[in-house]
Amino acid sequence: MVKIAQISCGTDYSGVQKEIEKAARTFGAEIVIPEADLDYIDEAYEKFGFNCASSSLKLMIARAMSIVEGKTDADAVFIATCFRCAEGALVRNEIRRFIQQNTRLPVVTYSFTERTKADELFIRMEALSTIVARKSILAREKQEGLTLGIDSGSTTTKVVLMEDNEVIGTGWLPTTDVIGSAEKGIEEALAGTGYTIKDLDGIGVTGYGRLTIGKHYGADLIQEELSVNSKGAVFLADHQKGEATVLDIGGMDNKVITVNDGIPDNFTMGGICAGASGRFLEITARRLGVEIDELGSLAMKGDYQKAMLNSYCIVFGIQDLVTALAAGVSREDAAAAACHSVAEQVYEQQLQEIDVREPLIQVGGTSLIEGLVKAVSDILGGIDVIVPPYSQHIGAVGAALLVSGMKDISEG
Secondary structure, three states: EEEEEEEOOOOHOOOHHHHHHOOOOOOOOEEOOOOOOOOHHHHHHHHHHHOOOHHHHHHHHHHHHHHHOOOOOEEEEEEEEEEEOHHHHHHHHHHHHHHHHHOOOOOEEEEOOOOOHHHHHHHHHHHHHHHHHOHHHHOOOOOOOEEEEEEOOOOOOEEEEEEEEEEEEEEEEEEHHHHHHHHHHHHHHHOOOOOHHHHHEEEEEEEOHHHHHHHHHHHOOOOOOOHHHHHHHHHOOOOOOEEEEEEEOOOOOOOEEEEEEOOOEEEEOOOOOOOOHHHHHEEEHHHHHHOHHHHHHHHHHOOOHHHOOOOOOOOHHHHHHHHHHHHOOHHHHHHHHHHHHHHHHHHOOOHOOOOOOOEEEEHHHHHHHHHHHHHHHHHOOOOEOOOOOOOOHHHHHHHHHHHOOOOHHHHH
16 A cells, blocks of 8 residues: 655644545555654754744654654655645745655645545545556656557547557547547547557546546546656657656646656646636637637737736636726737736746756647747746647647556566
């Protein structure tokens, strides 16, 4: 059983603890709480060298030290503090950095509310369990045979057909009926290849609809998108060795994943509101009278500083857009401001929760919006951002690649 060490503050008092444990059990993992007596708390706090007032946060530091010093047996680490506590957020990030610098354990950080439920934690716990239990598959660097990858996302369904390390067919369409969208995507991917679904060596599925689609097709691999997307990203960017950061600004939530030698070791996902999502850019494009794939080039011609769009809320963000246009702001400047707003919020809400490692690989449908890619680069001080080929099919590519390794395991 995968042991996930929990380092947290306030989960017992808020009623969240039982939800955390339920989420872990769902994916075959066990929550373990590192032990620390009073003398060890004082000793660990002194070693750590970060001042905080809360005794509960000092206990968090001691528990982190227990993991680093080998006093606690753990396969992964879950760090959580209340979203209302500013000091907790600072300590959470310092502990995350400390553990990553001194161990090779995968880590996820989380800011919980008093209403946090187990299903909100599922993908995080599943990812931690997957990284530990399927490390040999995640280390796979080459796709073999004929495999199909399906990524059933919140807004679009992507399908990729791969043969011997090459993409030979793709499908892309809006997600409506989950099974129906997958069926049409498979038809698109197989079209013109001479293959049928009966010829496949394996099917891998990921995304929000993975369980439904996986059951329908009897998929060989059903896996959450955090580990799958990171694998697809480093594969397509030809960066499976060394460190990298993967950024996926999605239609419903965002994912930031740090990777070391193809294995994800830290990730954060979500966001305060849809103002930092691809959905906001879709609505912006519609309001500006352009298709979403035209928004990026329009933004490249504008100056984001001439329009103020920085609301976390998608409703107020669109209100800002309408107000700016009514005041005479050009469509180009409004498009640039929308891209900059999303990039800025992703930075504030998520990129500051990790240590960005270059190169930054931007993936997902929004990676095709060049104005957004430029805005992300600008926010991060002008670093190079890689947008690999088939970046919008990243989850499907990762699924097709990883499922080709399932045969080796079953034969072994």
